[in-house]
Amino acid sequence: MFTLINADVEDDDAEITDPQEIAELFAAIATVAIEAIGAGQARQLFDAVIEQDGRDPN
Numbered sequence: 564m565f566t567l568i569n570a571d572v573e574d575d576d577a578e579i580t581d582p583q584e585i586a587e588l589f590a591a592i593a594t595v596a597i598e599a600i601g602a603g604q605a606r607q608l609f610d611a612v613i614e615q616d617g618r619d620p621n
Contacts, residue, residue, distance in 0.1 A: 593605065593609070596609075
């Protein structure tokens with residue numbers, strides 16, 4: 564599991580818990596990945612991350 568930190572908040576440890584903010588963050592990450600490596604590669608990357616299911620990749 565991981566914690567999302569909201570860099571826009573004055574409290575340094577403010578977690579992002581609003582589902583809308585989390586969705587917007589992941590949409591932005593997906594957009595950048597698709598632009599950088601293409602839709603097919605981005606899909607493979609995200610599928611691999613989902614398959615990992617929080618396990619340590621090492």
